[in-house]
Amino acid sequence: MNLSEFCIRRPVFTTLLMVSFLTLGIYGYLRLATNALPNVDFPTIQVTASLPGASPESMAATVATPLEREFATISGIDNMTSSSITGSSSITIQFNLDRNIDGAALDVQTAISAAQPDLPKEMTSVPKLRKVNPADQPVFYIAVASDVLPMTQLSEYADTIMGQRIAMLPGVSQVNIYGQQKRAVRVRVNPELLAGRNLTMSDIAQSIQQAASITPPGTLMGRYQQFNIDIVGQPNVANAFKSLIVSQSSKGGISRLSDVGDVIEGAEDDRTAGYANGKSVVTLAIQRQPGSNTVDVVDRVKKLLPQFEQIIPASVTLTPMFDRSVSIKDSIHDVQITLYIAVILVILVIFLFLRQFSATLIPSLAIPFSLIATFGGMAALGFSLNNVSLLALALSIGYVVDDAIVMLENIIRYREKGLPAQEAALVGAKEIGFTILAITFSLVAVFIPVLFMPGIVGRLFREFAVTISMAILISGVVSLTLTPMLCQYMSFKEGGWSHDKTQWFQTAFDRVLGFYGRTLTFVLAHRFKTLMLTIGSLFVTVLMLIYSPKGFFPLEDNGLILTQTEASQDISFDAMVALQTKLAQIVENNPMVDKVTSRIGGRGSLNQGILVIGLKPQSQRPKIQEAMRQLRQELSKIPGINSYMQPVQNISVGGRLSRGLYQYTLQGLDYHDLKKWSESMIAEIKKIDDVIEVSTDLQMGSLQINVELIKDKAESLGITYDQMRKELYYAYGTAQVGTIYTQSNNFEIILEVDKSYQREIDNLKDLYLRTSSGKLIEFDSVARLKLGPTALSINHQGQLPSVTISFNLKEGGSLGRVTDQIKAIEKQIFLPASIISSYQGTAQVFQNSMAGMGWLLLLSVVVMYIILGMLYENFIHPITILSGLPSAIIGAIIAILIMGMNVDMIAMIGMILLIGIVKKNGIMMVDFALHAQRSGVSADQAIYDACLVRFRPIMMTTLSAFFGVLPIAFALGAGAELRQPLGIAVVGGLLTSQILTLYITPVIYLYLNRFVRNV
Template sequence: MNLSAPFIRRPIATALLMVAVVALGVASYPLLPIAALPSIDTPIVQVTAQLPGASPQIVADSVTTQLERQFGQVPGLSQMTSSSGVGYAQITLQFDRSRSLDGVSTDVQAAINNTQGQLPASLLDPPVSRRTNPADAPILLIAVRSDVLPITTVSDYADSILAQRIAQIAGVGQVLVGGLQLPALRVQLNPALMASEQLSFPEVRRALARLSVEEPTGQLYGRQQTFALTTNDQLLTAEGFDAAIVAYRDGAPIRIRDIGRTVKAPQDETLAGWIDGKPTVILAVQRQAGANVVETVASIRARLPQLRASLPPGIDVAVVSDRTTTIVESLDDVRRTLLLTIALVVGVIAVFLRTVWATVIPALSVPIALLGTVAALYPLGYSLDNLSLMGLSVAIGFVVDDAIVMVETVVRHIDEGAGPLEAAVAGAAEIGFTVLSISISLIAVFIPLFLMGGVVGSMFREFAATVAVAILVSTAVSLTLIPMLCAKLLPPRRQDAPGRISRAVERMFDRLFALYDRGLAVVLRHQAVTLCVMIATILTTLGLFVVIPKGFFPEEDTGLILGIAEGAQDSSPAAMKAAQQALLAIAARDPAVANAVGFVGAGGPTVTENDGRVFITLKPFGQRDVSVFQVMRRLDTALASVPGITLYMQAAQDITIGGRLSKTQFQYTLTDLDPAELTVWGSRLADRLRALPVLSGVASDRQSAGRTLRLSIDRATASRLGVDPAEIDQTLYDAFGQRHVARLYTALNQYYVILEVEPSYQFGPEALRRIYVRSQSGTMVPIGEIATAVPDVTPLAINHQNQFPSMTLSFNLAPGVTIGTAVTAVEDAAAALRMPPSVAHGFEGNAKAFRAALGGMAPLILLALFAIYLILGMLYESTIHPVTILSTLPSAGLGALLALMAFGRPLDLIGLIGIILLIGIVKKNGIMLVDVALEAERNRGLSATEAAREAGRLRFRPILMTTLCALLGGLPLLLATGAGAEIRQPLGLTIVGGLIVSQLLTLYTTPVVYIYMARLGHRLRRGSTGERPRVV
């Protein structure tokens, strides 16, 4: 059956069909979203709550645990992590990928509503849920500052206008505001003056709550008019509060100014942010799960001029880091790679075929196949990203192969004397089955990728679909358009002598062919030796696969360094601010750094007051000669000179698996019901990991050595004096807890009135002796008479995983070390400790995904081989010859692994995809050899040896041509530089290395394997004449 004949005889219909494919591709291209990588987001929701002044233990017990109990009942919850700090709780909920983000958001909000009655009344606001992953790097950093306005005013506009409006833009999950110092009124009381007036802190608090309110007051109605009732019930100024009367003593009013003062100051004085040494509010924009980064950032940038115009003069708004810059650069590089690949492949065709139309016809298959693929990507919901564009680049070698084989066959028939139409029909009939079988078996290679589960499977499914669709389109083009164009455009057999260049090229091919022919004759005379070489190749390939270092996903140079600064656990806010500014100043002086911004303080992006965030943006690739990893190592050395603080850094990556924000890149988590036991074993493991030379930046999220003063109440004395423990707690909270006692409502925002003791009474344990509580008899009793302050240690943060106390150790890789080596070292260190069964431990995030991917590498390759064997067995109705075709693969694997090792690269997921691609590319050569050999045996009665030699001789040129096309398709990837080169290079290495070694070996080993398999088949069939391949 000649599938191509109807299309050859109906050229107009065939041409119009291809025009329709091209039109669909052109129309679909601008509609495809642009991204760094395929979307692999899992539904993640983050919940935060604030309880100002509460210790981490109180926050964990009264807020976090209550919420966790409700969240644990939400269907599809796969992991729940939480962190409770001073006055702040943060819970991250990660769900199964089968659940929609909208659905889980609704369920989470319902759980929050169910918890409201169990939460403390002093909770600042109801818990807030956001659809964002806290572990993701921000897609945009915006610095807001002013040289003329106070930072409180800048903060007010940044939080009330910029952050709110940006959060409304589609694709934005959350706008974290770092260094936020919102304006507030702070009522600072003098305990000595209060004691002289017989006033307690709770009395003043209750009075302040009554003095400034905003309540509904109703309306009055006249016969013709309606009057809304309003009052001056709010006090909005410091002067108003200073004059406010809080009590009477002997008929005389006691005002705030008599016992203290009211000042305008930041709501939280522990927060601060900087850029270039100047106070700054930093907006860190995080995307919503599933949102397209490029589109979201473009929308924000388009909105920024309008937002700037709405701010007062003197406020400067500047984008200091944009993640899409390197994404767009990387995609532009891949597009250029695509064009270069097309040019190289067309050049190969021109060199081999050496006529205009014989070059143009197969070259036309490339844009048609690529545009047809683009047309299919849109309805499939895929994007233009590094993987899909790499798939298109690699597919060029595939899509042109079928067209080359078709044109080469037709040209051969023309050279033998047939006319163009007759040659097209005959050539299509001869080669059609081969083209179809090659394409079907090539698509079978990707079946395992389609069946892969989890995050890795989701990511590579798009790559596999891109290449598979390109193969399908190119097969259709090769069986329809190409033979039709050959019939219409190829000239009859040329009678004139070829030109000088053509003769020179032909002489070169003749020498290569003669060299191959002589080598093949030698090989066929020493078949046993050749078979031994092939067996040695298989064993060597297996050995290299075992010993080669394994990786997960290439670490990218995105031009952004994420840092978490950890101060001493007893650092004061002032000391932390000074140390953070010193870090930023040193980082900004590095010649490769464009800017460095950072902020400190708990409540928002960080949970503890001794932690800070740092974002270091590097200069564009053309303006620096070092990678982001070299900059990190350089900064590690420079920043070590800053006392009292450590900056843990990691390069921002496009792939972040899991929802846990850690100080360095990879995570190992321990959980235990007993927090004390957890601390002991976690600390021992941390010490062991720090001693491992393969790791760097080992950090822990457990900070259990914060300083605390534990008040031991003498209950007998307190009872005798008539003082309740509740009164003591309330007094301490009023004096030292930054207690929010009233809200001030304005047109722009709402502000807080904060009660506290005067700053001079906030330093040192001795301040407690000067705080008084009221007894039941009305006398004022110093706290020092009924309680003793005992120094102690306390955790600065309490972390949970799935409601169990947890401790996460994070680490980076030492230079030149792969994640596979590091994972083995960490597992060995953990095993050597012999931790008790009560301590559960294991990898999380990217390291956990690597462990899962590592276990699937070998099965994935075996499954691909099995799928090809099944397809080939059905196509050839044989169990023997598929083995012959598959025998071409070990040499390709050997070349790929040798290339990776020669360039010091691990076998990671991109390299694995390269090996899967090699299986498809190399087996095409085997199919072409086997097809010719089988035809020679069946139709002309040649022996297996004669048929094998004739197949090698006849298919030498097309195999050489198609291999060169595929090789040149991978060469630009191998030579890639700039943004995204880390992703493209492993793919190029495996393809180029595998094809070079395969080309040198399989042209000799495949004929020998064919002969042995033919003999085996004859013995099994007891003299049968052979198998006739047929399409099933």
């Protein structure tokens, strides 16, 4: 007794089995998280180190290099980059995807400890690490503003009250605070007043350090009691430091800090700023933990906002800026609408062929049972409701009914021969059962190679492959159990329901079938020409795969644009603020724009800024590419500053923030060589038609004051390099000379000369140095000052100096074509072997993925052949079944090109899917022909009868698949850009393969059938 017979004779068992499928599926659905994409966790760690006042060269040589040397000993590193600017170095370490992030963090912390002896002793803080995921963009932004409170106090509210509380929420990974001006005590000294009291900056620094010392006094241990000792009255606010005694003469005269300067409550970093809606703001950017529910995380944060408003002063306003959950919900809603449309179209196709309500209902039940049960499997495997998994479910609609259609059509055929309902169900199910198994397992087999795809692409599409495979396997179970069981209760009316109303379709189908029979006879009579056409299509397929324009992923329109701005490298902070404000005002006034945030400084260079632009809903504006084009034109009118735009994508790879979506990196031992060759490459890359917004991170045009010690004179006076360096550091290096600790926070004490003495080169001459005899001499009496060029930032990759060239593509541009042209440019300009070139981020993943995609397609065919060979116990017939694949690939590529798209990763997955779909026609033909030949029918007659008898189920299943995927191919709305290439590829492939395989497969069958006995 086979499975179908068992279920036909045990209807209660079968019914309860399906109820259990539904129950588990509904339970699983309620547990599924909602996200934009499957969880892709890049094990990435970012280490930041600071030494205020140090030049980029000094930071790179004394901080970044020792740390990089230790990090290089850690196993599993995929990529390591660093960027050093004035006073700060940031090192990003990206590990292999299989590396455990917690273990990697322990290794990095150990390496930091090992590098500690080699780091500058002036560093007041240990390098800090944090786990980051470059694939995850912030999901929610909040702007905190006030017209009354200073930015330091506003920053304290944003950090201690809001940021820390939000970070404790379930699902929140971290809260980044932009535009923050952390409170500090700033001591601003007048060097002339200082010299008048025979003092130096070092004297002031020493006095403050002694006053702010937190050395623990100790404990008294008595016979019966113990007593802690503490010192009270230490200064902890700016005003308290003003009365600090900094010197005392032998005659009893004293000098206080207020006598030589001022002490104010200020910001630790006063060269950072954030703006939104024309106001100064502090922006909180919330990132979710990998695998958490984006929509739930955003909802939890929103629920906290009313609580924050009750705690903070009434003058503080909280404005939600950019909510990524909105686009996610819109995208998933649009996929669900697409899914519903596909269901309706598929059911309509079934009804037109069967023309009976009961007959239409039976295969249609396979859709809800298969899809709902799949939710249970998704929940068990930790998947989420996202664009990729829902796309898999939407695509599966056209295929989950295939098995049920084939089963139902075969049973109906026996009913039409006069068999009773139960007997027709038993005979029809037994005859077609193996065919259904072959269709199901061979379709699932095509996704096996996808499960082993490496890297980010493999991680993304693993969920797609497993989800659609589960749906297809469950549909196979439904078609072998529920479908034949229900068929025995199906009412049957000869000619179908309401014969007169649907006769037009039957008449049209009969004419098509008659035409097919006549043309098939002609093709079989000229089989050699058909064979040559098949072989030719194989060669055309290979050529089209090689020479078609390639891309990575289509650009999504999430309504969010990240714009990086850059001014001249020697620009002042105030001038940069003025230019950035002009850009922000232009963007805010654009009718396409909803909200804008702007920020300068922080961890970046002072000549760089960032605009985050939120566009209005898609119905109120053009596509995001057109919106960026218009904004570029407007922003280009502002002289002195450049802007580089890129749409924020759900699929983001690479560990660095760059000015373009694609990066090309040069590495070498010498920065001057790098500068020379990078400039040559940039000049040529700008000539490529598909490329726009070419930029580089090479910044060697800043200005530097070189201080040269007059050695002989300095030595005679007892003045050393270290003494001179410290005096300059305390004057201009934003020196942190102490820390104030409170119950809830701590604040740095910053020492510097007054702002009026920080503007000109000649201001250095106002400083004084103390000789070995105790007298003060003018700074320029022992030093020469020269102005020269210097680097604004120093970048390393893999411990080598590097220059990264970033670029974007024009709309319709091909990344594959661009990478080929860049390779040709390297040869054209004779790039030396000492300069190492490579792609980073998206471009690197694209090249790695494309290199293996051809092999993946081939492997899918091989796996399909193996599965079919095992099922049929035959080496030859699987080749017959797979003979229609080239025609499907040709149709897919032609459709992609007609629509003006690139053959990208999404389209490639569509082609892999086609491999599984197209063989279905061959399986139904070959299976019938083999049965007929075993009954003594000749091969010619067997395959001819197979084509005509199986024509109806072939058309039903193909049209179901076609109309199931049609809404995806022509979908609009949120996230449609990501889905369309796959739908278009499948539609194009189905159209060509359906026409050609109906003729190619029987011809190949007859040619290869001669070898069956021999093999």
